[in-house]
Amino acid sequence: MKPEDSRIATIEVLYFARLREAFGREREKIELPGNVQDVAGLTAWLRNRGETWARELAPGKPVRIAVNQDMAAADTPLGNGDEVAYFPPVTGG
Amino acid sequence: MTVRVQTGDFDVGAEMAAMRRGNPKIGAIASFVGVVRDLNEGADVAEMTLEHYPGMTEKALEKIVGEARARWDIYDALVVHRVGTLKPTDQIVLVVVASAHRGEAFQACEFLMDYLKTRAPFWKKEKTPEGGRWVDARSADDAAADRWS
Numbered sequence: 001m002k003p004e005d006s007r008i009a010t011i012e013v014l015y016f017a018r019l020r021e022a023f024g025r026e027r028e029k030i031e032l033p034g035n036v037q038d039v040a041g042l043t044a045w046l047r048n049r050g051e052t053w054a055r056e057l058a059p060g061k062p063v064r065i066a067v068n069q070d071m072a073a074a075d076t077p078l079g080n081g082d083e084v085a086y087f088p089p090v091t092g093g
Numbered sequence: 094m095t096v097r098v099q100t101g102d103f104d105v106g107a108e109m110a111a112m113r114r115g116n117p118k119i120g121a122i123a124s125f126v127g128v129v130r131d132l133n134e135g136a137d138v139a140e141m142t143l144e145h146y147p148g149m150t151e152k153a154l155e156k157i158v159g160e161a162r163a164r165w166d167i168y169d170a171l172v173v174h175r176v177g178t179l180k181p182t183d184q185i186v187l188v189v190v191a192s193a194h195r196g197e198a199f200q201a202c203e204f205l206m207d208y209l210k211t212r213a214p215f216w217k218k219e220k221t222p223e224g225g226r227w228v229d230a231r232s233a234d235d236a237a238a239d240r241w242s
Binding site: 085 | 145152185211213215227228
């Protein structure tokens with residue numbers, strides 16, 4: 001009935017460390033809105049969720065993003081089944 | 094080459110012995126052990142918890158080891174990183190590199206630590222008398238990694 005359904009892309013988004021605590025979740029499935037095509041678009045969409053999201057993901061905040069377990073850039077494209085992760089700069093070793 | 098992420102402790106001597114066993118060409122083994130300190134940025138640290146990104150962390154470490162092998166003539170490399178709750182004096186990380194001569198082993202070992210600290214997804218949260226706090230990334234670590242590029 002709804003031909004656009006076949007084009008709906010679902011991604012899994014993971015959060016680590018400070019961001020996991022701030023957002024109160026480790027992971028979630030998100031149906032990509034039609035206008036979100038890349039990492040920058042997803043981040044902008046997440047910021048609209050509310051104050052905490054807008055603050056933690058504000059431009060200039062040191063947030064790293066990986067797509068399918070490789071470091072990503074703002075223009076890294078997103079598609080169905082992708083695993084996207086948001087996390088602070090790493091502090092291992 | 095081997096990369097391991099584990100909650101349990103590691104035995105440096107056993108790991109080094111295993112590496113040199115069976116390869117008489119090895120003439121040098123360099124190792125580095127990172128240890129939990131009881132003081133960081135002015136606060137007493139009672140314990141810390143290390144978090145990682147299962148899957149990506151191992152991939153990132155393997156990539157870093159691959160880069161070391163491409164840069165230096167080394168026979169073997171091992172990275173073991175612990176996660177979970179650790180206390181001061183506990184071992185956190187082990188890097189072992191084997192080569193024919195010491196120069197390659199020393200350099201590759203330092204390179205692996207510098208890259209690990211800036212590129213492998215691990216995060217430390219310290220427990221201090223004031224409560225828990227996430228450790229901030231240090232610009233000195235970025236500078237150390239940049240030396241190799």
